[in-house]
Amino acid sequence: MNKVVIIVLLCMCTFTYGQNIQVESQTYTPQQLIEDILIDSNCIDNVVVTNVSGGDFGNTDQSYGYFDAAGTTFPLQSGIVLSTGRLSNVPGPNTSLSDDDAPNWLGDSDLENALNESNTTNATIIEFEFSSVASQVSFRYLFASEEYQEGNSNTCQYSDLFGFLIKPANQQQYTNIALIPNTQTPVKVTTVHSGIPGSCAPINEAYFGSWNGANTPINFNGQTTVLTATADIVPNETYHVKLVIADEQNYRYDSAVFLEAGSFELSTNLGPDRLLANNNAVCEGETLELNAYQNGQNTYEWYRDGVLVQGAQTGCGTCGTYTVSQPGTYTVEVGLANSCISYGEVVVEYSPNPIVFDSVLIECDQNQDGITYYNLFDASQDVTNNDASLLVTNFYLSENDALNEVNEIPNASNFQNSNPFQTVYARVENENRCSNIAAVELQISNNTLSIPNAEACDGEIIDGFGEFDLTEISTSFEDQIPTGATVQYYETEADAFSETNALSSPYQNSTAYNQTLFVKVTTANNQCYSIGTVALEVLYTPTLLEDETFIYCLNTYPETITLYGGVLNDSPSNYYYEWLFNGNSTTVNTSFNNINEVGTYTVIVTDPNGCSASRTITVEASNIATIENITIEEGTFNNTISVTVSGEGMYEYALDNGAYQDESVFYDVLPGFHTVYVKDKNDCGVAEQLISVLGFPKFFSPNGDTIKDTWKVYGTNEQFNRGIDIKIFNRYGKLLASRNHLTNGWDGTFKGKALPSDDYWYLVTLPDGRTYRGHFALLR
Structure with a gap:
């Protein structure tokens, strides 16, 4: 590579350092980003970028580029960044939503296949090839996303995808090496977070970096820790790498992956970090063998916390293994061909062995x-x-x-x-x-228990089964057991030993009248103190009649009726009685109670053993009826009588010698004298009243046979002195007679002479002004 050109280019680019990272997309070509920034090593050869694609923002911005975090709190100092949004939206502060899209920005099928996902979009891709004399390469990276949303359940469901895909150049199948350490799980929001209360538990929390507030060097809501991607390779064979990140399902909520400058290097796998936090620390007193051996004439320099502990200076420059016996950060530099060095590192922590006690x-x-x-x-x-x-x-x-x-x-x-x-x-x-x-x-x-028998009264149904207060039983022998001991009850000895099917209180015996329970006492440190037994006995309880209801006739007051305790199948002389009236105690303590008040009486019958039974006797009021009024619709042969009464009873009604009925109205009553009877259904007595019903004969025959010899109004006598006025006329309206109800009637004569058979007319006037008119026949 051309080092001079790189220096010149770096001098041409300036950054303003502050609390946020800086990014730019113009200084470096994709080839330079990979070869000179990410790799920057003479031991990795034939580096060729073969493909680059990302969002098209009109040549003013890209979705990938260089980042510089010098002077910030970001854990990587510099490197390259790939995003699913604009590069310019990557720097902090985290005060806006990176939520970008671009025309025709597609997803990536290789990423979907490698992660077994679908429907990606907005993929940013850099592909390159390389070869190396090493058998392993690695680089460091950090993933960040807007889809990290603290306290929001969306964090549990949605995640953008990224992968570091690698394969031999002459093969088709990619392998993803962006994995959670020591797993085959891809790194993404839903696989690395600290949990959302009420929605999802933490997952791989040791690899979650932070939720990001406003004052964060990058413009993303959360990020992982710095992770390492490692790939095993065949020395000197050409490999194809595809760095790719993409939105899933839609373009919303961007993500980015940061790759550390110079971290793409030859590496030696010394195994996973052995950490207390990961529950895989080395145990106290044990050793751990680290193995960095590779084929070839290689040299090995081993360091603990930066200090050489094994190598050429110690007489073991070709030792490919090192035995760890104390905690520290162990690194190895493996000297390969062409003066290349492969680096390996592992952190080893020691866990103390448990402190145990015989x-x-x-x-x-x-x-x-x-x-x-x-x-x-x-x-x-x-x-x-x-x-x-x-x-x-x-x-x-x-x-x-x-x-x-x-x-x-x-x-x-x-x-x-x-x-x-x-x-x-x-x-x-x-x-x-x-x-x-x-x-x-x-x-x-060898402890024994002396537990007194437990007694309980029979239940409401006298059948030999009662309820036992197990806590009360425990109290009866608490002076025999250690302080803080636990007492449990069981139906069988086997249950007591296995501590299964412990009984709860209150307990109802399962065998009538008598039963034995097993009692296990366990000390505060879970040791068996003793197993004993307790005998359960269900005591005799009086059996009483069912609850009853009686009637008291108020018209008999102060006469009394007698209520009885109602003990069945036994002499009542050995019981104690208590009578309550309307829930209040009385002075009555006998097997019977003479009462003359209505209300609720409760009798409690107690056996000398202390077991009681009770029953309730309800006394209801009734009374002979008071006839308040009798309404008579009269003057015909179809008269009606209506009876109105008052009183506490339930009544039925009869007229003369007729049958009793519930209805208080009588129809088709003949004129004359009648007796109305009102009977209390609870046998408190019968009220009666004599009544008269006016009526007018249709004919009479004054022939001296003493049968209907006179015409007179029915329903009148000295008792029922109605004060009525009776006038009799012939068909021509001539007044023939004027009588009142006390007379013996009209004998069919006028001025001493017998009148002939004919129709005659009457006018009856009552004192209240009512009048009755009609006619009748005189028959000779």
């Missing part, structure tokens, strides 16, 4: 034969001293097996010891899988 695990043994079952993981808290960062991975019968991770105990959560005081070994690991071994001595508890 412990004792105590389990209970019901038959005290020294053989029982242990959940070995119950010792985890003691072994790790409650360090949540440590994990007991498994248990082993010997320390050597634990160290070598062989012959693990297959069912450590239900392990049966082979002898009293047997020792097993726990393997404990931290996040870096660094381990330590702790001995766990298995012992048998």
Whole structure:
């Protein structure tokens, strides 16, 4: 390459350095950007740019170019940048949205195929070829995007694409080397971020650089850390590289990739960084062999933190491996042909081995034969001293097996010891899988519990099943167990040992009247203190009649009715009685209660064992009816009677000797005297009233047979003195007689002479002014 030309060109270009990076697109040709800026090495040969494409902004701007970050906080000092928008929109501050498009700006199918994506647009591409004497090359880069949006769920869903695609020049298939370290995952917004609360969790957060505020050297919302792309190659073979970045789905929200100047170099892979943050640090006391060996007559210079630790000066200039025994940044310079040097670097951190504690695990043994079952993981808290960062991975019968991770105990959560005081070994690991071994001595508890029987009354249904307060049972023997111990109840001994199917409180017995539960007491450090039993007994509870309702007749007050406690199938003499009236206590404490008030009575019947049952007796009011009014529609042979009553009862009605009915109206009532009856359906009595219904005979026959010898109005007598006036006329209107209701009627004579058979007319006038007119026949 022509170094002189490069110097001259650099002198022709000036930049104003400040807090933001500077970019420009005119000074360097694409060939110079790749050969002289990105590569700048005599050990990488035959560099030829074969294709460049990007956004067409009318020759005033491009979508790729040179950047200079000297004097800024940007982690790369200079290099080349490829964007999905205008180059001029790349520098900070981050106060505007880079959201560019250009005519006919297409995507790239090679990128889509390599990343298994589709529908790209606005692709910026630089392709070049090279060859090298090395077996590996690498370069450093940083990805930034407007699609990084802090707190916005879009960050979880959308991402532009970029790839560093490489292949042998004579082949078709590309390989993407822009990957998250030690994975095959492409680097993009959705694969590298610190998480969006409520939307998506952090992913590969160790490689996320920052969310960018306004005072940022570049005009993008977020960026990754500086990453390294590495490719294995065949020495002296020509390779084709395609650097490409593109928007996906649409042109919105631009992205950019920055490639560090001079970072495209020969490299030697020393393996991934061994970091505490990545949970792959080297364990305390272990060594790590770094291997940089390559075929050929090569030399190797090894450095730790910049200080030579192995090489020609130490007598091992051809040693292709180095054994690490302490933390540091290790680099190797491999001297290749043509005086070229291949560089390798790896950061090695050491993780301390877990601090563990030998412990004792105590389990209970019901038959005290020294053989029982242990959940070995119950010792985890003691072994790790409650360090949540440590994990007991498994248990082993010997320390050597634990160290070598062989012959693990297959069912450590239900392990049966082979002898009293047997020792097993726990393997404990931290996040870096660094381990330590702790001995766990298995012992048998000889503690016993004296638990008094637990009693409970039968439930509402007398069937031998009741509810037991397990907490109350625990209180009954708390003076026998250590402070802070846990008490659990189980239906079977097997459940107690395996700590499965623990019972909750309140507990209803599953066997009628009597049952035994197993009680396991565990100390604060998860050791079995003792396993005992408690006997459950369901006590006898009185059986009472069902709730009832009675009627009290108010018209009988102060007479009383008797309510009974209602105990079934037993003598009531041995029970205690309490009577409540409308929820309030009374002084009545007998098996019966004489009452004369309506309301709600509750009787509580208690057995001498303290178990009670209750029932409710509701006393409702009723009363004999008060007849308020009887309305009579009269004067015909189809008369109507309507009865109006008051009272607390439910009533039915009857007329004379007729059947009772719910309706209070009677139809087609004949004239004359009638008795109305009103009966309380709750048997509180019958009210009655005599009534008269006026009526007028249609004929009479004064022939001396004493049957209808006179014409007189029905429904009148001395009791029903209506004060009515009766006048009788012949067909010509001549007044023949004038009578009142107290007379014996008209005998069919006028001035002592018998009148002939004929129709005669009457006019009846009542005191209230009502009148009745009609005619009747006189029959001889």
